Amino acid sequence: MFKISELIQYMNENGMLVKEPETYDDAEINRFASLQHPSCDALCWSQKEMPVNDIPESAVLLCQPGQEHNPERKTVMLHVNDPRRIFGALAHHFVPETRHTGISAKAVIDPTAEIGENVYIGPYVIIEEGCKIGDGTRIEANAVIYRNVRIGKNCHIWSGAVIGADGHGYFLNEEKLWTRVRHMGGVVIGDNVEIKANSCVDRGVLDDTTIGDNTKIDNLVQVAHNVVIGKNCFVAAGAIIAGSCIIEDNCWLAPGSVIRNGVHVARHSQIGMNAVVYRSIKQTDTVYAGNPATAVKKYEG
Structure with missing residues (x-):
């Protein structure tokens, strides 16, 4: 679907990121996923801060500004002010709805x-x-x-x-x-x-x-x-x-x-x-x- 670098560029252009992520591998994101079903090619989100041991092993996690990272995870942490709203906006942009007429x-x-x-x-x-x-x-x-x-x-x-x-x-x-x-x-x-x-x-x-x-x-x-x-x-x-x-x-x-x-x-x-x-x-x-x-x-x- 899209690379992490493309995601970060779009989020920066639209003022979504609270801070720049640390170094990351430019992995491919192929799906949006819930916290219950993460994968190494998925974008997940959490509206609340979570214990670091609960951070999913996913490509990206949209999270609150104060969310700490688990150094044992390769998950790229993208800190935003309202993960739910940002998730919805990203889904609209990267997975546009097919409209029949x-x-x-x-x-x-x-x-x-x-x-x-x-x-x-x-x-x-x-x-x-x-x-x-x-x-x-x-x-x-x-x-x-x-x-x-x-x-x-x-x-x-x-x-x-x-x-x-x-x-x-x-x-x-x-x-x-x-x-x-x-x-x-x-x-x-x-x-x-x-x-x-x-x-x-x-x-x-x-x-x-x-x-x-x-x-x-x-x-x-x-x-x-x-x-x-x-x-x-x-x-x-x-x-x-x-x-x-x-x-x-x-x-x-x-x-x-x-x-x-x-x-x-x-x-x-x-x-x-x-x-x-x-x-x-x-x-x-x-x-x-x-x-x-x-x-x-x-x-x-």
């Missing part, structure tokens, strides 16, 4: 839908009338995009996602029977949004359900009708965002978290695993945990 013959697309350039639409995708799909967006097999949904540029909709179905809105009629509310809103998704497998984003009743640019939604997430999610939010698996919630920019919702209908979550908040938010959150830059969710510490993310 084109529309499967097995997809079902209404003739009124507007499809942008350089898109990928997989087999058995359904796109209904009035939809708009932005340039560079990928929609994987078996996703369903209901009527009048707008998806921005360079988004990624994974298999089994359902976007634009009616929300769970009902009223009791004169006979005290539940009757479905007519949903006349849509769904508007910004640019660079990811919605993972089997997640649901419901259309609004009157106003659109909206998801801001660069927000990432994990598998099996429920986004109910009329919800507004801001930019650059991170929503982990199993989260439930009930109807008419507002989640401001740069929030993190951990796995299994629940946001009660109508609640407003202030920007740059983190909602902890399985936390339940019953009341609106006004304080920014804070971690909330528990049931009911309460503030526990400053959010540094």
Whole structure:
């Protein structure tokens, strides 16, 4: 794939290294690997400092600035401020993702839908009338995009996602029977949004359900009708965002978290695993945990 010298040159050009490595053999790096499966041709990383005896026998280890070296190992230590972030950036650069384009013959697309350039639409995708799909967006097999949904540029909709179905809105009629509310809103998704497998984003009743640019939604997430999610939010698996919630920019919702209908979550908040938010959150830059969710510490993310 690439030499250690190429790696170090790229990292220096992008200001990643805290200090220059000591002398090293210019070995070939052929794979990225976890600490559990290192090899002499692998690049590994550790977010935490480790005992020197635990340092893997790998070609390179991305490590914290204070990490000590084991002189018995040939591993080249590359000290950086945030190994996880640097690892992600290096993987993007040296192992670029293969992007397919084109529309499967097995997809079902209404003739009124507007499809942008350089898109990928997989087999058995359904796109209904009035939809708009932005340039560079990928929609994987078996996703369903209901009527009048707008998806921005360079988004990624994974298999089994359902976007634009009616929300769970009902009223009791004169006979005290539940009757479905007519949903006349849509769904508007910004640019660079990811919605993972089997997640649901419901259309609004009157106003659109909206998801801001660069927000990432994990598998099996429920986004109910009329919800507004801001930019650059991170929503982990199993989260439930009930109807008419507002989640401001740069929030993190951990796995299994629940946001009660109508609640407003202030920007740059983190909602902890399985936390339940019953009341609106006004304080920014804070971690909330528990049931009911309460503030526990400053959010540094």
